[in-house]
Amino acid sequence: VTILRDVAAELVGMFLGDARLALATLLLVAVAGVLARWQGAPLLAGGVLLLGCLAIVVGAAVHRARREARR
Amino acid sequence: VHPLAWSIVMPAVGSAFLASLVEATEAFTLVLAAASLGGGRPAAIGTTAALGLLAGAVAIFGPLLEQVPLAALQLAIGVLLLLFGMGWLRKAILRAAGILALHDEAAIFAAQTGRRALGGWMAGLTAFKAVLLEGLEVAFIVIAVGAGRGLWLPAGLGAGAACLLVLGLGLALRRPLARVPENTLKFGVGTMLSAFGVFWTGEGLGIAWPGEDAALAVFGALFLLAGLATASLLRRSQREVLP
Numbered sequence: 463v464t465i466l467r468d469v470a471a472e473l474v475g476m477f478l479g480d481a482r483l484a485l486a487t488l489l490l491v492a493v494a495g496v497l498a499r500w501q502g503a504p505l506l507a508g509g510v511l512l513l514g515c516l517a518i519v520v521g522a523a524v525h526r527a528r529r530e531a532r533r
Numbered sequence: 534v535h536p537l538a539w540s541i542v543m544p545a546v547g548s549a550f551l552a553s554l555v556e557a558t559e560a561f562t563l564v565l566a567a568a569s570l571g572g573g574r575p576a577a578i579g580t581t582a583a584l585g586l587l588a589g590a591v592a593i594f595g596p597l598l599e600q601v602p603l604a605a606l607q608l609a610i611g612v613l614l615l616l617f618g619m620g621w622l623r624k625a626i627l628r629a630a631g632i633l634a635l636h637d638e639a640a641i642f643a644a645q646t647g648r649r650a651l652g653g654w655m656a657g658l659t660a661f662k663a664v665l666l667e668g669l670e671v672a673f674i675v676i677a678v679g680a681g682r683g684l685w686l687p688a689g690l691g692a693g694a695a696c697l698l699v700l701g702l703g704l705a706l707r708r709p710l711a712r713v714p715e716n717t718l719k720f721g722v723g724t725m726l727s728a729f730g731v732f733w734t735g736e737g738l739g740i741a742w743p744g745e746d747a748a749l750a751v752f753g754a755l756f757l758l759a760g761l762a763t764a765s766l767l768r769r770s771q772r773e774v775l776p
Binding site: 518 | 626735
């Protein structure tokens with residue numbers, strides 16, 4: 463039972479270890495999906511997805527660094 | 534696999550190999566500690582059982598996912614790769630900048646072996662759990678980077694090769710592999726998985742990337758540049774705060 467619980471915790475941590483990063487990514491994918499499917503602008507959606515992901519990873523690292531600096 | 538699809542095959546196999554190298558190194562430290570506390574034989578049995586379970590999961594889920602409609606599969610796997618890959622990249626940036634401590638295999642081994650001796654059964658269970666938990670990430674990477682293109686087998690072979698390499702080196706040295714540049718490898722894998730994530734998610738949403746598969750290399754280069762620049766910036770700003 464402990465091993466199963468640890469496996470479940472590991473799986474959740476793999477994808478949702480940083481809640482802000484996960485939420486921002488899911489929102490970004492939703493926006494890219496709307497642009498690609500309903501606005502008929504797949505290339506714009508691709509650009510938004512790529513640049514958005516770069517911004518999210520940089521933002522998540524900077525946010526954590528600032529939090530560590532305040533400690 | 535199309536013979537010219539090397540722009541996909543190489544990053545897929547490379548990601549699986551490098552990720553496996555990182556995780557196998559971490560698992561080996563814990564298995565070695567379990568072996569020194571409770572005996573080599575039970576630790577070997579625990580390790581083999583966990584590896585068998587992980588290989589079985591890949592062998593079942595890899596082909597099973599081929600039955601899912603391609604666009605839905607690419608979108609689901611792409612989003613998971615984004616969440617996972619960007620998480621690894623973020624952590625690697627923070628470690629490279631000196632904000633988070635680097636993984637120290639020698640210190641972990643010392644802490645683990647500082648505990649009281651384990652019975653044979655417990656040593657086997659400890660090794661099983663260590664390999665299973667560390668290997669989960671590798672199993673996910675193998676399934677994810679191989680999905681949609683039938684690449685789970687070459688990716689699995691890449692991961693297996695890394696395991697054998699770590700095991701061979703570890704058994705020859707009989708100590709933790711403290712000199713494996715884990716964060717550099719993690720940086721590379723995070724970069725590749727993030728690039729795969731953008732690529733698959735986009736394809737799942739119906740985006741036809743300019744340059745098709747070659748776009749993957751461009752995405753990888755952009756994530757790498759952004760990661761290195763952020764790490765450098767954070768390292769410099771930390772030095773200014775702490776002279």
